[in-house]
Structure formats: structure tokens, C-alpha cells
Amino acid sequence: MSENKTEERLRLLMEEYHKAGASNVPNVPLSFDDPEHEHRNLTEKEPRRMREDPVAFMLNIGLHYQGTGWRGYQHYIGNKIFYPGFSDRMKSLVLSSQKVEQVIGELADRQAQELIAVQKKKNMSEEERAKRIAKQRKRLQKELEVVAKGITEKCVSTMDDIRAVRFFAFSLNNILVRLYHQGIHIKESQWVELKRVALMAQQKKQSLILVPSHKSHIDYLVVSYIFFRLGLQIPHIVAGENLDLPVVGRLLKSCGAFFIKREWGGNPLYKTVMEEYITTLLSEGMNFECFVEGTRSRLGKLLTPKLGIIKIILDAIVDNRFEDCHLVPMSLGYDKIIETSSYANELLGNPKEKESLWGLITNTRVLQLKWGRVDVRLGKPFSLRNWLDEQIKLRGPMDLTQMSQKSILLKSLGYRVLSDINSVAVVMPSALLGTVLLTLRGRGVGRSELIRRVDWLIKVINAKGGQVAEFHGMSTGVVVDRTVQIHKDLIGEQKVKDLLEPTFYGINPFELSYYRNQVIHMFVEEAIVCVALYTVVKLGGSKVDQRMRYTDLLDEISFLSSLLKLDMIYKPGGVENNMRRTVRWLADNHVIEVSEDGWVGLSDAERECGRENYDFLCFLIWPFVESYWLAAVSLFSLVASRRAYSPTNRSSSAEMKLFANRAQALGKTLYYQGDLSYLEAVNKETLNTAFTRYQEQGIMVLHRHATPKPWSEIALTDDFVPQREDGILVPKGPLWDLVEHIGRFRMEGKNRRDSATVSTRVLRLAEILAEENAVPSANQKTLLKKLSQENKQQAPTTSSSKL
Known part of the structure; x- marks a missing residue:
């Protein structure tokens, strides 16, 4: 379908909508007469480099400068943004809200009373004390108002000037068309449906809540670019404050981003201001974008939901702060992710590289590369109010003032969104090749066999109701060759003489697994x-x-x-x-x-x-099984050291961060000694998830401490403490039973047929870690010192009571 036909369809849709009225949204058929043209490449005709077509490139600059057509962004669907004073109005609405004023008052009152109590002045009458508190309260309230204003100044997006977003769209257009040279692909009918819902939402002053998958920093740029290009109100985007970088942070704020801290718990004023800002945006009908995963997925697959922002939205609609909003699950697929090499380094325990979005998208070397295509798909938008009513009807009466009952709804909503994202996710060519290469036995695979298995995988995915990227008439062989070229740093071709056909192999299986996990x-x-x-x-x-x-x-x-x-x-x-x-x-x-x-x-x-199909399915999940096995094995290091072990002192604790690093060290040792089949098993993301699961199962406990700075301490529960016989760790007890049970699912290896030999090697290494865990960390020493001081302070009182 051409762009003109699409716009004509939407014009008729708008006319029918306004005739029907806001309360009766027309049910316009969304199927297309020509399904082959339903998939559209938004950037197909965009000039990429000046040297390729200088005339077209200069003409395109002129069109952007004049604001011709979609580039002007004048007639978008949604409530008005980008006018002078927009951000000042938002700040005013937040700061004058009842909740912000109430929290400022409560904090000022509490701090004033604490200050007067600290002064401990003798012979102070109640009247004088009340006057002093009132005076301090007034002063503190003004200070807190200044603090609240500072929070809004730093966080609230500044969508005041349409020239900023037009400049950003021009810059982003040139970056994206160069980096993803095969285009940004969408499914036309999904966006027609979204525009229908957006029209209804505009009429009722309601918001679209965009919840995309989160694979890359590019995600929110791509979403905003498509919304700009298709004439929808650009969303406000929740972003971590690590992206509030010089220059680029200011530009992102001017195009809808607002930056938040990772942790709000210890700052009630900050928490209230941010909650009120989000609620104000939704009550004003502003489109809103957040990532239900909370952070970028370093594994390629969706992460478990992080429900902080979703909780704010659900609380607000339960409290009737706004009438309704519409959730829009989105899946973004890429032939190649910019950050996969840094993801691999992080997962292997190397220090995290400093974030630099600007550095990523303006790196000259990166912009010379050609990384294939982007596919963006939308799940069916759904009303949050209707979903909430359906859940209450399904589950029976619920008291939503109780956090335990609200948590059930939150979790259900989070997984509903993830399920919707998975249901529309497009399997990219990179995922097809990565999956095939990592689920075959042997050192490599011939080109003909690679094509055959890719064809088989496409057929199976389609039969299961999944979606594979549209190849637009290209043969599988051409797609394979193009994908190998895009990933020549991950997929190698054997250069040995006299090979009868091209033979490919995975150069870096760990990084390539990112693409396999997308399937x-x-x-x-x-x-x-x-x-x-x-x-x-x-x-x-x-x-x-x-x-x-x-x-x-x-x-x-x-x-x-x-x-x-x-x-x-x-x-x-x-x-x-x-x-x-x-x-x-x-x-x-x-x-x-x-x-x-x-x-x-x-x-x-x-x-x-x-067994090629059976093995394929096993290969998909074996790395995760091995990771959970490794996590269970590493818990053996939480036994008391050989010298300290006694019937009354059987276990020890360790700082969680140090323990996780030692578990990775154990995993790397086992991998290079042949007791682990997959280096992927040592990735810290899956290991940490495994430790969280073992905590839920009552195998281990996690103690959180606030001083000297927030840190966590890990220990085994009594039932799972390993046994020592004559001072030596033995493969017995509930923890070893767990290790053995998980071990039954692991892929057989040539060095692992004798389980007794494995247990000896594994426990010997766990013993080394147990000795390391016996040495207190700096945080543990601080905690012990603090407890010792508290005991000393209590000692005289105890002694006096005995006397």
C-alpha cells in the first residue's frame, strides 16, 4: 500500500470517527486488498550518503528545512505538544498538586520537630516550643519547595519548540538510514489500527502507553522517529539518568525524554514529584513510553517485568486520577545490535563501559557500517480500564488498597505485556542464522545445509503462529549470504583449501547466542x-x-x-x-x-x-540449565571453612557482589576444564536470576544492609547447608540432591560421564571459594564493627540490671 493510499484510508477513518462520535468508535475493516504490500519500508527512498546521490541528498535537506509533508510535523494525532510554555505548565501542575504540597508539609513538620528535639533546651514552655516548631517548619517548607522545583527542572521534559524535534528528526533520519541500510520496516495494518485508537484517545484526552521490548539504546529513537514520521504525538519517554549526558541529554529532553534515578525509596519528595509528573502526563493525555523490562536485555530474550512505572500508572487509574489509557505492546527487531559486544563483556564479568549514546550513534566507524534492517511490530492496543475490570470480574472482589492484592494484578499485567510483545515479535535473519549455527553438532556447517535448516526453521516458526521478517522475494540463499556479511565478526567462513563447499562456523558463540535467544x-x-x-x-x-x-x-x-x-x-x-x-x-x-x-x-x-530436530530443541535451553546447575554448585562455597566448621557453626555468609564474581570464576574454571559445555552458563544475568529463584525456593537468604553504603549479604538456609565429614565436603544432603537433579538434564560431555569424579572436582573448587568467603569483605567488617559497638553500648545497662 502506498503512503498516499494509507493517508486517504486514515482520512476516511477520521471522518467516520467524527460522524460516529467519541463514544462510538467505528469498526473499520483493517484487512488490505493487497496483502503483499502490507509491509512497508519507511526509509526505502531516503538518500543515505551524499556521495551516492548528491542531488537527492541536498533536496532532502531542503525538504527538512522547509518542513515539507511529514517533516513539518504540523498535523499529528494527539493532544498538543511543542508550544512555548509547555514544560512550564507541566512543572506548575506538578508542584501545585495536592500530593506534592502534602508531602512537603509533612516533611517540613517532621524535620522541624526533630530539630527542636535535638536542641534539648531546658525550661521551654509548650507555647514557646510550638512557636519554634512553626518557625522552623515555615523555613524548611520553603527549602523543600526549592528542592521540589529543582527536581522538576532536572527531570521534566522540555517539549517547547517544534524546531528542536524537527532538527532531531532530520539528524536521526540520516543516522538510521545509513546504519540500517535495508530500512525500517512496519506492518501497515497495525499502524492503521493504532491511529484509530489514537484518534479516540485524542477525543477523550487519553494517553497511549507504549511498552516496547528493550534491546538497545536505539529503541526509543526508532519509536519516536516512526511516530514523528507517521504523524502521531511523540511520547514522553522514561530514561535512566545515566543518559542525561552533556548536550545530547538536553536534546533528548527537548524531544520527550525525562530522566529518573534508579532508586527512589529513601527520598519521599523525589518519589512523590516523579509519581505526580507521570500522573499529570497521563491526565493531560500525553503519550508515554516505558520499558516493562526495566533495562536493556543483554541476553536477547525478554527479561522478567520490572513493575515500578507500571505500578504508578495502575495506582493512578485505581485512584481515578485519569479516566483511561491504552497500552500498546511493541516489538523491535534488528539484524544487528550496536551494543552486543559490550553486552558480552558485561555478562562475562568485565567492568561495564561508561554509557555514551551520542558516541554510539555518531561514531564515524559505526556509521560506515551497513547493519541490515529494523522491523517494528505492534500488539493490539488494549484499554487499561477494561483490562482492570476484566481482572476483577475474573478473580472476584479485590481490595486494591492492599499491596498484596494489587501485586497480583501488577504481575499479571507485566506478563500480559511481555506475552503480547512475544506474540508479535519478528524473527530476524540474524536470529535464524544464529539459532541454526548454535544448535548443530560439529565444528561448522556447509552453506547448503545452513540454507536447508534455515528454511526448516522458517517453516516451523510460521506453523507455530510466529512471524519471520519479510524477505521481499529474496531467496533464502541470498538472505543467508547477506546476514553472514553483516555478522562477519561473529560468523566466519573456513578458508582451508580444497573444501568442497563454503563452510561456516561461529567465531564468537557467546555473543552470537544473543541472536539465538530471540527465538x-x-x-x-x-x-x-x-x-x-x-x-x-x-x-x-x-x-x-x-x-x-x-x-x-x-x-x-x-x-x-x-x-x-x-x-x-x-x-x-x-x-x-x-x-x-x-x-x-x-x-x-x-x-x-x-x-x-x-x-x-x-x-x-x-x-x-x-535426532536433528530433537537436538535443536535441547540446544536452545541447555545453556540455561547449565547456568542454574553452576549457581547451585557455587552455593557449596557458603559452608563454613574447614578450620571454622563445627556442629554449631556450619555455614558462612558472603557479600553478594563478591559471591557472584566468585561464582563466575568457578564457572570459567569448570568450562575450561571441560565440566561445563557452555561459556554462556557463566553469564552474570542468568546466574543472578538463578540466585533470585533459589531465594524464592527457600534455599538461600539475602540480607540487605544500608551502611556504609547499600549492599547485600548471602547465606544458605539451615536445611541446605552442605555437610563435612572429617573436614571434607561431601556430595550429600538437600543441596547436592538439587545439583544432581539439575545435572540429569545437562548435555552429556566426554569428561562428565563419571558423576563421582565430577563431584570430586567440583567440590574441590567450591572448597577454594569457601576459604575466600571466610575472609570478611570491607562491608562485612564495617557491619561487624557496628554490631560490636552496639553490644558495648548495651553492656553497662545489662550489667547494671544484674546488679
Whole structure:
């Protein structure tokens, strides 16, 4: 569909909408007569470099300067922004809000009373004391008002001048078309539907809440660029204060970004101001963008939801601060992510590089590269008010003043958004190749075999209701060749003489796994079933020996699903229903077979093809299984050191950050010694998620301390403390049972067939870490010193009472 046809369709849509009235939104059919043209490349005709076509490039600059067509951004859908005094009005609404004034008053009163109490003046009458408190309160209130004003000055976006956003759109247009030379692709019908909802929202002064996946710093730039280009109100964007950089931070604020601190808990005034700002934006019908994952995913797959901003929105609608808003799940797919190499370094425990968005997008070397395409897809927008009503109707009466009940809704909303994002996510060519290369046995793969497996993967994804990037008539071979060229730093071609065909291999499997993980949500249930069945397949023997009873398989699936629940996003319906559906799919696709008497095993067809489809599914999830196994093994280092161990002193604690670093060191040692199959297993993101899961399961506890600065301390619960016999760690007890249970799902390795030998090696290394954990960290020493001082202060009182 051409741009003119799209605009004509939307014009008719607007006319019908206004005729129908705001309360009766027209249900216009959104299917297209020509589905082949439903996918549109927004930047297809944009000149990329001056040397390629100097005339077109200069003409394009002129169009941007004159504000021709979409470049002028004059007739966008949504409530008005970019007028003089816009940001001053927002600041005024926030600072004059009842909640901000109330918190300032409460803080001033409390601090005034504390100051007077500290002075401890004798013979002060109640009247004089009251006067002093009132005087201090007045002074403190003025100071707190200044502080609140400073917070708004720093945080509130400054969307006052349309020239700023036009300049930014021009700059961003030139950067994106050069970096992603194959274009920014959208699905036309999804944006027609979004514009329909946006028209209704504008009429009712309601907001669109954009909740995209978060893979790169480029995400919010791409979203704002598309909204600018398609004539929708640009969203206000929640961004971390680490991006409030000189020059670029000011430019981002002028285009809708507002910067927030990561932690608000200890600052009630800051918390109240930010909550009121977000609520004010929504009550004024401003479009709003936040990332439900909270941070960029370093793993490639969606992260578990972080619900801080969502909680503010839900609280506000429960309190009827605004009538309604519409959530818009979005998926952004890239052929290549700018930050993957830095992600890999961070996950391996190397120091995090200082953030520099400006450095990323203006790096001369980067801008000379050609990194393929971007695909942006939208989930169906849904009313938050309607969703809330449906949940209450489904769950029965709920007291939303109770945090425990509200938390249930918050979690449900977070996972609903993630599920919607996954349902519209496009599998990019990079994800196809990365997945195939990392799920095949051997040192490499021939070009013909690579093409065959990519074709198979595309077919399976489409059959499962997933979406693969539109190739626009290109053959799979061409797509493979182009993707290899884009990722020549990750995918290598063997240069050995006399090879009969081009042969490819993964140069950097750890970094390449980022792209493989973008596919895992499509097959997570199937992968879990296959890995659960692997507990008998790995034992070898005849076909009869490699079977498992359906009920036993369900037990193993339940264990594994529960273990990985924080890392994986499952389909709704519960373990049993999901298993039934998944086993049926695997059987229909001839991967497994189920006998009439309830035995499950590999099918004859799968055995004949060398288990390639079964292995593919296992390879997807094995790195995560290994990571959880490593996390469990590392907990053995929390036993008391050999010298300190006694029946009354069996466990020790460690500072969480140091412990996590030592767990990574253990993992790297085990990998290079052959006891871990995947270097990915040592990535700190999955390890930390595993520790969080073990905390939920009551295996370990985490103690948080505020001094000398916020830090956490980890220890085992009593039931899971490892045993020593004659001073030596032994593979016994509940913790070792957990390690053994997880170990049954791991891929068999040539160095790991003898579990007794493995236990000896692993426990010897855990013993080394236990000795390191026995040395208190600086934070632990400070805590011990503080406790000692408190005990000394209490000692005289105790002594006197005895006398």
C-alpha cells in the first residue's frame, strides 16, 4: 500500500470517527486488498550518503528545512505538544498538586520537630516550643519547595519548540538510514489500527502507553522517529539518568525524554514529584513510553517485568486520577545490535563501559557500517480500564488498597505485556542464522545445509503462529549470504583449501547466542519437554531403554519449568495443559511418540534423521540449565571453612557482589576444564536470576544492609547447608540432591560421564571459594564493627540490671 493510499484510508477513518462520535468508535475493516504490500519500508527512498546521490541528498535537506509533508510535523494525532510554555505548565501542575504540597508539609513538620528535639533546651514552655516548631517548619517548607522545583527542572521534559524535534528528526533520519541500510520496516495494518485508537484517545484526552521490548539504546529513537514520521504525538519517554549526558541529554529532553534515578525509596519528595509528573502526563493525555523490562536485555530474550512505572500508572487509574489509557505492546527487531559486544563483556564479568549514546550513534566507524534492517511490530492496543475490570470480574472482589492484592494484578499485567510483545515479535535473519549455527553438532556447517535448516526453521516458526521478517522475494540463499556479511565478526567462513563447499562456523558463540535467544520464546515448552526426556535418552541403550512414563515426564517438566520460571515466559494454562499441548505438537511433528500404555520416547523418524530436530530443541535451553546447575554448585562455597566448621557453626555468609564474581570464576574454571559445555552458563544475568529463584525456593537468604553504603549479604538456609565429614565436603544432603537433579538434564560431555569424579572436582573448587568467603569483605567488617559497638553500648545497662 502506498503512503498516499494509507493517508486517504486514515482520512476516511477520521471522518467516520467524527460522524460516529467519541463514544462510538467505528469498526473499520483493517484487512488490505493487497496483502503483499502490507509491509512497508519507511526509509526505502531516503538518500543515505551524499556521495551516492548528491542531488537527492541536498533536496532532502531542503525538504527538512522547509518542513515539507511529514517533516513539518504540523498535523499529528494527539493532544498538543511543542508550544512555548509547555514544560512550564507541566512543572506548575506538578508542584501545585495536592500530593506534592502534602508531602512537603509533612516533611517540613517532621524535620522541624526533630530539630527542636535535638536542641534539648531546658525550661521551654509548650507555647514557646510550638512557636519554634512553626518557625522552623515555615523555613524548611520553603527549602523543600526549592528542592521540589529543582527536581522538576532536572527531570521534566522540555517539549517547547517544534524546531528542536524537527532538527532531531532530520539528524536521526540520516543516522538510521545509513546504519540500517535495508530500512525500517512496519506492518501497515497495525499502524492503521493504532491511529484509530489514537484518534479516540485524542477525543477523550487519553494517553497511549507504549511498552516496547528493550534491546538497545536505539529503541526509543526508532519509536519516536516512526511516530514523528507517521504523524502521531511523540511520547514522553522514561530514561535512566545515566543518559542525561552533556548536550545530547538536553536534546533528548527537548524531544520527550525525562530522566529518573534508579532508586527512589529513601527520598519521599523525589518519589512523590516523579509519581505526580507521570500522573499529570497521563491526565493531560500525553503519550508515554516505558520499558516493562526495566533495562536493556543483554541476553536477547525478554527479561522478567520490572513493575515500578507500571505500578504508578495502575495506582493512578485505581485512584481515578485519569479516566483511561491504552497500552500498546511493541516489538523491535534488528539484524544487528550496536551494543552486543559490550553486552558480552558485561555478562562475562568485565567492568561495564561508561554509557555514551551520542558516541554510539555518531561514531564515524559505526556509521560506515551497513547493519541490515529494523522491523517494528505492534500488539493490539488494549484499554487499561477494561483490562482492570476484566481482572476483577475474573478473580472476584479485590481490595486494591492492599499491596498484596494489587501485586497480583501488577504481575499479571507485566506478563500480559511481555506475552503480547512475544506474540508479535519478528524473527530476524540474524536470529535464524544464529539459532541454526548454535544448535548443530560439529565444528561448522556447509552453506547448503545452513540454507536447508534455515528454511526448516522458517517453516516451523510460521506453523507455530510466529512471524519471520519479510524477505521481499529474496531467496533464502541470498538472505543467508547477506546476514553472514553483516555478522562477519561473529560468523566466519573456513578458508582451508580444497573444501568442497563454503563452510561456516561461529567465531564468537557467546555473543552470537544473543541472536539465538530471540527465538527461544517460540520453543520454550518444546525444549523443556525434550530436555526432560533427555534424562533417559542420554543413558543410551535400546529404544525401549530410552523411554519415560508420561507421569514421570510430567514430574520432570514440572521441576524444570518451576526452576526456570524467572527466565522463561510460558504460555498461559498451567504445566499440565501446556505439556499436553506440547507433547501433541512434538508427536504431530514426528519428534517423539507416545505409546497407548503411556510411554514417551523418540520417534523412529527422529532417530533416522540423526535426532536433528530433537537436538535443536535441547540446544536452545541447555545453556540455561547449565547456568542454574553452576549457581547451585557455587552455593557449596557458603559452608563454613574447614578450620571454622563445627556442629554449631556450619555455614558462612558472603557479600553478594563478591559471591557472584566468585561464582563466575568457578564457572570459567569448570568450562575450561571441560565440566561445563557452555561459556554462556557463566553469564552474570542468568546466574543472578538463578540466585533470585533459589531465594524464592527457600534455599538461600539475602540480607540487605544500608551502611556504609547499600549492599547485600548471602547465606544458605539451615536445611541446605552442605555437610563435612572429617573436614571434607561431601556430595550429600538437600543441596547436592538439587545439583544432581539439575545435572540429569545437562548435555552429556566426554569428561562428565563419571558423576563421582565430577563431584570430586567440583567440590574441590567450591572448597577454594569457601576459604575466600571466610575472609570478611570491607562491608562485612564495617557491619561487624557496628554490631560490636552496639553490644558495648548495651553492656553497662545489662550489667547494671544484674546488679
